[in-house]
Amino acid sequence: MEKYVLNETPLRTSNNFGINNIEIVLDIPSKKTFNGFNVITEDISKIKLNVKEEILNKKGTFLKSSIGLNRNVNYIVKVNIPENTIINENIKLEFNIDEDNDYLVEDIEIVIGKNSSANFEILYNMQEKDIKAFHNGLLDVKLKEGAKSKVVISNMLNHLSDNIFEIQNELSENANLEYILIDFGGKTKISKYNTKCIGDNSKNLLNVIYLGKEKDVIDINYIIETYGIKSQAYINVQGALANFSKKNFKGTIDFKEGSKKSVGKENENCMILSKDATSKSLPMLLCHEEDVEGEHGVSCGKIDEKKLFYIMTKGINYNDAKKLIIKANFSGILEKIDDDELKDIVDNEISKI
Amino acid sequence: MKTKLKDIDNNIYNIKNEDNSSYKTIGLTKDVILEISKQKKEPKWMLELRLKALEKYGELPMPTWGPDLSELDMSKIATYVRPRTYMNKSWEDVPEDIKSTFDALGIPEAEKESLAGVGAQYDSEIVYHSIKEDLVKQGVIYTDFDAGVKEYPELVKEYLTKCVPITDHKFIALHYAVCSGGSFVYVPKGIDVKIPLQSYFRLNAKGAGQFEHTLIIVDEGASLQFIEGCSAPKYNEINLHAGCVELFVKKNGYLRYSTIENWSKNMMNLNTKKAIVEENGKIEWVTGSFGSKISMLYPMSILKGENAKCEFTGISFAGKGQNLDTGLKVVLNAKNTSAVVNSKSISKDGGICTFRSNILVGKMAEKSKVTVSCESLMLDSISRSDTIPVNDIRNSDVEFAHEAKIGKISDEAIFYLMTRGITEEEAKAMIVRGFATPISKELPLEYAVEMNNLINLELEGSIG
Secondary structure (H helix, E strand, O other): OOOEEEEOOOOOOOHHHOOOOEEEEOOOOOOOOOOOEEOOOHHHHHHHEEEEOOOOOOOOOOEEOOOOEEEOOOOOEEEEEOOOOOOOOOOOEEEEEEEOEEEEEEEEEEEEEOOEEEEEEEEEHHHHHHOOOEEEHHHEEOOOOOEEEEEEEEOOOOOOOOEEHHHHHHHHOOEEEEEEEOOOOOOOEEEEEEEEEEEOOEEEEEEEEEOOOOOOEEEEEEEEEEOOOOOOOEEEEEEEEEEEEEEEEEEEEEEEEOOOOOEEEEEEEEEOOOOOOOOEEEEEEEEEHHHHHEEEEEEEEEOHHHHHHHHHHHOOOOOHHHHHOOOOOOHHHOOOOOOOOHHHHHHHHOOOO | OEEEEEOOOOOOOOOOOOOOOOOOEOOHHHOOOOHHHHHOOOOOHHHHHHHHHHHHHOOOOOOOOOOOOOOOOOOOOOEEEOOOOOOOHHHHOOOOHHHHHHHHOOOHHHHHHHHHHHEEEOEEEEEEEEEEEEHOOOOOEEEEEEHHHOOOOOHHHOOOOOOOOOOOHHHHHHHHOOOOOOOEEEEOOOEEEOOEEEEHHHHHOOOEEEEOOOEEEEOOOOOEEEEEEEEEOOOOOOOOOEEEEEEEOOOEEEEEEEEEEEOOOOEOOEEEEEEOOOOOOOOEEEEOOHHHHHEEEOOEEOOOOOOOOOEEEEEEEOOOEEEEEEEEEEEEOOOOOEEEEEEEEEEEOOEEEEEEEEEEEEEOOEEEEEEEEEEEEEOOOOOEEEEEEEEEEOOOEEEEEEEEEEEEEHHHHHHHHHOOOOOHHHHHHHHHHHHHHHHHHOOHHHHHHHHHHEEEHHHHOOOO
């Protein structure tokens, strides 16, 4: 067990506010092999896939991530979509975590070539409820000129596990990257997301749903930086906090000098379902360019009692009415998931809250 | 095509008088503090407080966030500068050079026309103080802080440091160690002070610090409007302002605290303001930050009693060489409390405006409501405008909404105005003035005029 200071914000504010970083005690297990990976794609010949188990060297790749934690990598996945390639069906990268595969520190690298298009589902599945797993992932996505991608990430670890996840994206001219991040699993959820919209007309849309239950600790640090002209940056986060869960949301849109005509919007809506849950948010707008449009909004509170009452007058009990409203708040993002099986899993998890 | 805007013409504010101070201390040591205390002939408990604060100053760290304060060298700052006069009750008795400075700033004129009392501080001491006789008869106390310590020691001791403790941060410890001047106001139960009181703080001496303490107690059911103004001429050396404002608004009380700050652009303004508001009380902050090289100013409201309310309306205007890191803090700690925040900022010519806030809704603050709105206007791309709000919600039964916008002057709005025969330059100027209107309309007339003058001076420009 060791105490770590992780997930620093791009700009510091007063230490008294307790949001510049997160201080947390983690029990990081020793490196083990991981054999729970599976890839599903329509045509493997269309992509260049390189999977490597980092098992021989126990010391492994021991690099500090920008979250601030040393990473002893045990699995590497590299996917390269060549230029001018269109992949119609989602490429699924499945990591099945179980008793024998309870340590996962993976590097995933995705490169989508010029004018290519491919969508991904990255699934962290876990069935067992009574084992503790450790996950510290790093996803690196590069979109070349004119490339397009939608990436759905589903974190379904159990509530004994620790989930640390970092995403880095780099977008070239006219690239378009959309994320749907379903961040449900783990008693500790620490995530960092950083997109650099380097090319002109590049676009990044990040949609997130988080759920906090029991004594979950959630620390979210999303950053989109605009460098190119007419870049677009959108962060849309919907969450619900139950029981004694605690959440820090740190969202930053950073307009760099020269990113003229860029647009950035950031929104977080947090439903607090328990009097003991706490929500901290820091929606930052950093601006070093005159000719941009930026806005952010944060709303927070309990479920609207008028809505609850209306639904209950239709004969639906309190708990079901509450779940309906939570699902309705999340529906804008859930509708973007085109995998019905995953949609059902997500729907089922929301019902458990 | 760009609107080129001039820097604020500080002719009025930039009047430099010869440093004719009768006594001065430099730096921050125990001896300096003993000397200040001796000069002031103050009670022992005040000296003990100063020495304790000095100790804390040594212990507390410099901020690890915000603007760079490395240029500040406390060993060079004149921590106490006594002007060659004592407090006067008539402007005629104030030395001519000091009086003419306040004349130019319009203070005696404003006193005649629209104020119920005035305090004028020059460097480290109040040089003029007045209050209307009818307020004195009603039991209202408005005097300089040092007089408050001597004449109302029990009342001052009861409240001093209770709102802003000496451990709050490094510069508040510094403040308590060397504090001098400022105002002490007590409004008794049920008294409505209909005409505002005003204190004006003028720092004339080169390389000096001003550390005035303002302590205001608005008792149950009472109300007050208090105006604070501050300015200084520009020098090449760093000047420092580390004042402290402690406000107590009792049950059903009301206080509006308005500030127009136009410090010179060599000033580090590290001021601390805090209010404790009890049941059904209300604090309103109206603040305009125009001057200083660096400002770190975040007025704080602690809503302690049920139904306590806070309204914050503020504007910052940062030009060349300025880094204005301003905002607010609100702690909602009782049922049905509410806060409404409306903040605006304009940055140009490489100026940096940062809005920094912390809203904390505590476990006790059921049925509370918070609305925060901040808008930033960038007039060029060499400037910066950052919004850094922290929202800490520890209660489910709360309505909380925060929104912020950042951008330039709308091309469509300029085009619309130009189709009505207005030049592009005037169209842009109108839009900037309109942007600031929600703030200026909240100010007392004289201060609204002053603020508009400051903005108008900026807007006399040409299109290039």
